[in-house]
Amino acid sequence: MNFEYLRALSAVVETGSFEAAARLVGVTASAVSQRIKALESSVGQVVVRRGPPATATAAGRVLLKMARQVQELEADTLEGLGQGPQRRAAASIAVDSYSLATWFSPVLADMADWADIELDLRITEQNSDRAGLLGKGDVLGAVSTHPNPIGGCRVERLGIMRYIPVAAPALIRRFSNGQGPDWQKMPMIRCTDDDLHDRVLGMRAVSDPPPTHTIPTPDSVLEAARAGLGWGLIPELQFYSTGKATGLARLEPPLYIDVELFWHCWSISSSRLERVSRAIRRASQQLHQS
Incomplete structure (x- = not known):
């Protein structure tokens, strides 16, 4: 061909x-x-x-x-022959917004020094269909919660993203029933359509969801929670870097939800792709590794 x-x-x-x-x-x-x-x-x-x-x-x-x-x-071969890139080649990567807001940023810092790549970042949900993106060739790699590789791709475990429920102290006091937060009545903030909040409610034996607000991005969840709109789940990494500074508190008793993350990419021998994988591997050391 x-x-x-x-x-x-x-x-x-x-x-x-x-x-x-x-x-x-x-x-x-x-x-x-x-x-x-x-x-x-x-x-x-x-x-x-x-x-x-x-x-x-x-x-x-x-x-x-x-x-x-x-x-x-082709780009990898030209580099091996010492001819260098003919032009910057697009590196399309899919990553969820919470990863981008926390542990993924060092990957961007690494790529800033690469003269042969133009980053094309696709923001997806953690449980999105990485098979469709990779299978169609839309991306060369994707961060995903799915552990199994698809045809023509390889996968490696990155670590665990831990999510914790947080809220403004005033909201916690307002909805306290004397034994802790009233999970049935205290409003909730969702960022994405996932089951993480439902898992927290299940841990607290809440059968009917409380009033729920939908907020589009991780940063706006922080702002909404700080404003007292409701409680929300945020990455532990995000809480300890910015959460306490913005006046948020963890809900008691301490709860957390762990989500395993994996890196999927094409199964081709490419030094540029391996460079991307190494950068992601290094950055993911911020995640829980067990």
Whole structure:
């Protein structure tokens, strides 16, 4: 299969148009169009929906994953030959917002010194479908709660993200029943659609959920909890770095929910991908390791 055809496909999907793809690969828009048509003829299927924006069809997504992996190997080969990167290559990584707000930031600091990578960060939920993102080639790696690898990928355990329930002291006093917080009545703050809060309520034998507010980001959960809107679950890392400073307190008796995190990435031999994996591995040492 002609690599220039695959390169054209990747550029069209990345930029969303034939004209922008032409500028990216350094040829005319007509040449990009001819390469896409030739690719479609060779596989006998339409691979690009002519937008705007231009997007990959189901067949195109299958080829796109291969195209991006081949590009990764090409960049690695050129580096090994001492030719250096022809241009910065995109490194698409999926990570959940709580990880990004806590232990993941050293990865960004590492990447700041890399001249051959443009980071494309995808924010996902911890329990999101990493199989879809990796399987379609949308990302080269993903932080996930799923322990099992998918086809063509490898997985390694990163550690445990520990979540603790916190609230403003005034809210705790307001909803205290003399034996601690009244979990049935005290309002709750959710950041994402997960079962972590339900697990806490189950530990406190609460069958019906209390009044619940939905807040979009980890930082805004802190702000909302500090304002007394309700109690929320936040990473222990976040609490000890900023929580006490913003006047939040842990709910008693001390409770926590542990969530294991894993790093999934393509099973290809690439020094750039291994560099990303090493940076993530180092940063994850902040997590509980047992």
